[in-house]
Amino acid sequence: MSLWTSADAAAATGGRAQGDWTASGVSIDTRTLQKGDLFVALQAERDGHDFVAQALEKGASAALVSRIPEGVAPTAPLLIVPEVLPALEALGRAGRARTQAKVIAITGSVGKTSTKDMARTALVGQGRIHAAEASYNNHWGVPLTLARMPAATDFAIIELGMNHPGEIAPLARMARPHVAMITTIAAAHMEAFGALEGIAREKGAIFEGLLPMGTAIIPEDLGTTPILRDAADAAGALVVGFGAQGVAKPLKIMPGDGVLRLHANITGQIVDFTLQTTGAHFAMNAIGVLAALSAAGADVKLAAKRLGDWLPPKGRGAVETLGGIRLIDDAYNANPTSLAAGLATLAGLHGGRRVAILGDMLELGPDEMALHAAVASDPAMGSIDLVHLAGPRMRHLHKALPPEKRGEWAESAADLAARATELVTAGDIVLVKGSKGSKISTVVDALRKSGQTPQPVTRG
Known part of the structure; x- marks a missing residue:
């Protein structure tokens, strides 16, 4: 080629x-x-x-x-x-300009990569698909993805990320999407933005790149939703909200053994589909994906059926059996919103003692210690039996937990990893989660190196 x-x-x-x-x-x-x-x-x-x-x-x-x-x-x-780098950007713009593909751009504080992968899976069978690899969503990842795009592409899915103000809009203008989706707004990169409102304004800048008559897919149930809607309106976009209050919404979510079955209304189309995960946050993003694909002209019912083939990527909430335990490997990233989602996933699984092994959440700004301590009040904590913690920030959660839930605390993830097999017992359901920089993934590695071979969980 x-x-x-x-x-x-x-x-x-x-x-x-x-x-x-x-x-x-x-x-x-x-x-x-x-x-x-x-x-x-x-x-x-x-x-x-x-x-x-x-x-x-x-x-x-x-x-x-x-x-x-x-x-x-x-x-x-x-x-x-x-x-x-400017030459790569120019190559990316040229790659975008020469294709007639319907382009979908995705950003958000949580779930960008998994949502992009959902969209790619859902589009299988509906044409030639091009999507960003891994988390290629930054100043070089976006132009690289566009430069790699064949001219004959039918659907392109571009992921946009940021760490500092002013990064999203230039990437969005480069991608020139027909549809732009925001997964959610959460306390991530707070050091750079100071407040959720600043994050919402930066994420909302994705709509500045929309083509004329483009569609903005926004989460409907957030305190910052009005900021996102204002940004979409300023861009002249057609706005589609997803969530419990959206025009794309779940009518019923039915948990099974390691799966979620959904009955949903996608802007007037009723669809039924199954997700190979127990994470309710994945379910909501799947509804947003279907709304985005509908706006891009895809067959929504076929896309919903294909979502059953999607699996959470490694380190982002996949459930697997590992010897005598069930492991939720969610060690790639963490902020208060994604941690709450991970804890809810753990609380929703049945069959054994529920154990959380958590590392520090990074880049939360001056309130980081209070945000860590506040996890003790998360509703899912009532269903979790034991919490092991690593890192100086997580020490504040350790102090805030009731004594009966308080497991080990260690200065570093490496300290916990050295004793990983002592932290769990056969029959446990174990969540491992933390920011990538906390290196809590070393606990997952230690559990895997204990002589056990991961096997897929039996799906219901």
């Missing part, structure tokens, strides 16, 4: 192409580079120019560079530009 010719890439970036080459993909990492890829020498922790020779040896068709690197022949197949 030809994705970029040397002439097309040069025209898109304003660069100078050496040689006559054709790229079948775009890569920023020699470890995952495929033969025929255009290697983009980004400068991040390390300078990508140091890996150009290796990329060409591995079969890259060419490299996007700002200079000829040492050890690379002057006549090597290159696309030479003044700066690599």
Whole structure:
């Protein structure tokens, strides 16, 4: 497949192409580079120019560079530009401009990646689908995703993320979506924004990139919903709310053994579908996805049926059997909203002692200690038997818990991981959750390395 010719890439970036080459993909990492890829020498922790020779040896068709690197022949197949990142952005904009795909952009404080993956799964069988890999949602991830998009794509799903004010709008304008969805607004990156209202305004900036007559999919049941609605109205968007009060809403949610069965109204269409998860937050995002796909012109009933094939990704709430325990691996990220969802998932499972192993929630700003302590009052805590904690912030939760629920507290996740098998017993249902930087995933690794092989949970 030809994705970029040397002439097309040069025209898109304003660069100078050496040689006559054709790229079948775009890569920023020699470890995952495929033969025929255009290697983009980004400068991040390390300078990508140091890996150009290796990329060409591995079969890259060419490299996007700002200079000829040492050890690379002057006549090597290159696309030479003044700066690599702006050139990648230009390549992404050109990739977006040449396709007639219906583009769906997704952002939110929680659930961006899983919701993007839901949308991709739900669209199977309805055309050629292109979606962001992993969590490629930042200043280089979005243009990379767009640059990788084949011109003949029918549906594209782009994930947008941020850490600081002013990041969403430029990405949204680059993606130029027909439909933009916000999963939720929660206390994440509070150090940069100070309040939920600031986060809502930044997330609402996604609507600035909508094409004319575009659709905004917003969570209807939040205190910050009016801010999102105002942002959508300012962009001239058609607004579709999802949630208990939305025009896309669950009519009935029926928990099963490791699954949720839903009966829902998606802007007037009644659908029934099953999700391979017990997390109610996933159910609500699935309803938002179906609303977004409906707005993009997809077959909603077929999409709802396909949602039964979706599974939560590793580290984001998947339930598995691990020896004598059931494990909910939700160790990828955490903030008060996602932690509440994880605790609710744990509380909703039956069959054994419920144990939570939690690491610090990071980037919550000046109220972080109080926010950790407040978890003791979460309604789901009444159904949880024991809570083990790691990190200086989680010490405040440890002190706030009633003595009968108070398990071990350790300064670091590594300390808990060293004793992981002592924290649980056969028959337990175990949630492991914390911010990625808390390294609570080391507890999951320790449980897995204890000699047990994970097996899928039997689905009802």
